[in-house]
Amino acid sequence: ETALMTSIEGNRGEPRPRPPFPAEKGLFQKPTLLNNVETYANIPQIILHGADWFTSMGTEKSKGTKVFALGGKIHNTGLVEIPMGTTLREIVEEIGGGIPNGKRFKAAQTGGPSGGCIPAEHLDIPIDYDNLISIGSMMGSGGLIVMDEDNCMVDIAKFFLDFTVEESCGKCTPCRIGTKRLSEMLDKITKGNATLEDLDKMEELCYYIKENALCGLGQTAPNPVLSTLRYFRDEYIAHVVDKKCPAGVCKALLSYQIDPDKCKGCTLCSRICPNNAINGKVKEAHVIDQSKCLKCGACLEKCRFGAISKK
Template sequence: MEFFRSHVLICGGTGCHSSGSADVMETFKAELAKNNLENEVKLVQTGCFGLCAVGPVVIVYPEGAFYSRVSVEDVSRIVSEHLLKGRIVTDLLYHDSIHEDEAIKSLNEVDFYKKQKRLALRNCGVIDPENIDEYIAFDGYKALGKVLLEMTPEETIDIIKASGLRGRGGAGFPTGVKWEFTAKAEGDKKYVCCNADEGDPGAFMDRSVLEGDPHSVLEAMAIAGYAIGADQGYIYVRAEYPIAVKRLTIAIGQAREAGLLGKNIFGTDFSFDLELRLGAGAFVCGEETALMASIEGRRGEPRPRPPFPAVKGLFGKPTLLNNVETYANIPQIILNGPEWFQTIGTEKSKGTKVFALGGKINNTGLVEVPMGTTLREIIYEIGGGIPNGKEFKAAQTGGPSGGCIPARHLDTPIDYDSLTKIGSMMGSGGLIVMDEDNCMVDIARFFLDFTVDESCGKCPPCRIGTKRMLEILDRITKGQGKEGDIEKLEELGKNIKASALCGLGQTAPNPVLSTIQYFRDEYEAHIRDKKCPAGICQALLQITIQAELCRGCGLCVKACPVDAISGERKSAHTIDQSKCIKCGACMEKCPFKAIVKG
């Protein structure tokens, strides 16, 4: 055994990677070598710790020192002070990770982690995702062994059914029931698929699981293969996730080498193998029938259901399709039993849910909470609230298929059914927080713009209907809204929901309908008063100089890129509205705050 007195864990998730963790890792390597510490201190690249906002994150064990925003320049200090001399560099620690007396808090005491319960993310930020042995050390592949050696496929399905696990991809269909349908379907060949085509803007839960703990998904897919009688699986992952693809490829290779994928796993007659399929960037390929068409090499378009994939799926054979996060829960449920899983969450939604926190929030990042946690707890306690003391306006869940939740529903316990009841949906787990500076009409327009772009065009309600809705919204944000527009949006939305072919079309109007439901007054202000209350919609804004505050210094004249400002020196200036492009450059330059937007 190699014994290292200290482990340095460096986050290698996409968030920290983009803030420079790869360079930090290299510098650590060099600094450790310089100080002859390579044989005492182990460097480990892990998956996401969740606090992407303060990346790159580095944790040093055994002390559990949580360093945040570590730059290349900081590394030599951490090595020479902490690793060589044993003095923790307190000023580089994450601000909430030390007590007042400078003692280090355990991670569970840090506000960001206190209310979290990490099941799907249990190994993220703990193990080296490129080392199968570390996964095994944390009970990896034990569930697969247990299932293959001690249980029948029926018993396996019964456990998943009894646990109450529901699909984490968005719709929340009971996972065990899906497994049972596929197991009972007739077919000489069956398939297990994993949907890792995470396309919602602002969502990165599945990416983090794949980057931080790829083996948990492989193990669960093999378990599913045994349960339904399949010997082949496919993981459909976005090509835009290069780190996830790389780690999955490594993981599949290691699992094959260890005999955990391939023929006669655990000496039984069960054989199972996996292949990766890369998506080419179409949002619609996250829809199950389109996804399977894409795996088959056809154009990624959905088809009507039934027949459901459980009956007629990939290559016309019965197919089980689950989402990454759903799979990541499976090994735990097998090992700890359905009763254990039942104790977490609410009556109808068991377990935990991972959310990708984004938008106007201090702790941008990845959180996993028990079902039934309120939005307020997630935003204010875990998320650290809204930056600059701004007022919360709404939270958007479920991406382009979901809706906006206003402040008055902040205390709703989050689960599948309560979110549907208030006009949003669980969705895959993107959670975008909006404050008083966000215009809800503009948000609705943004999401619809996305759906129009990504509509595959197969069915008219989605292809034409969402386009018409977008045109109306465009007009409203440009100050050309008319009486009756809101009603027309509602009518179109309801019809598209009722008639579109696939789940994406059926949910596309949700962002518009839910913002109308909760923020109708903002729509009305745009249409009737030609005003954007949040000050976002450019066409409805005017930048003006308040004459009584203007001293005529001329700084704004120099700042204006289009020469729209004129005036005598030492007397009030004016803006020519026909020339103004509303860039706001003059507002930033004005020393007297005489220029206002409204």
């Protein structure tokens, strides 16, 4: 918020130390109210219907409603307004209509790119500010991204962290340099080049950034990493120890194989391969040259006999 005011004043959009808080000294050094549009939108309704009406919705500490941008692996996407205290399961299964293609719910990420990933074990937790923080996430911007069994949580953590790396204003070292180092560590993991010691170092760096970054962006940037380490550490270990991506997402850890018992030798896969990595004669089992394979998945998509698998 202070970076926004600094930008409005015509300066580079960098945060200011607090205190003083904007309500005391904000835009052009004047007391300033700075809130989300959603907060201001509640005011007319509270004036019209009264405070008791507003507080009749929600939980003891989180009153009213919350608007979420529901997206990801879900049937019904869009903006949804729910009373505070609604469970994640109600949002995903009843409002969102469940996950397409009969896939299994794996996680939901709330709060935008700096939010945490919530596993299936917390589907029945009532959503409010305190509960989300207690399980490693936050309300944040109101984003709610649903993930299924085909999502790799290491890849998801890297995706969201890379956003904050790009958005860092660069003023403080923990955010400017720390998030970049985190991204590099995650890159090592997704490529199978990391060690278990790297996981410990990464977790330690996450807490350092949270405690020392100047503004909310840096302080919350490690949330996707910390929450996935907390709830999906087995996936990290699979990448590091077994050199495998359980979800089959991280390309460096994938290999495409042709089952000789199922291959009919139709040559379709070899003809559509962009790097001529598939060899074989007509009506004979084909073979993929792993040194040439780009892991694009074109062969898997086109094979009509289920002879190609991703491992």
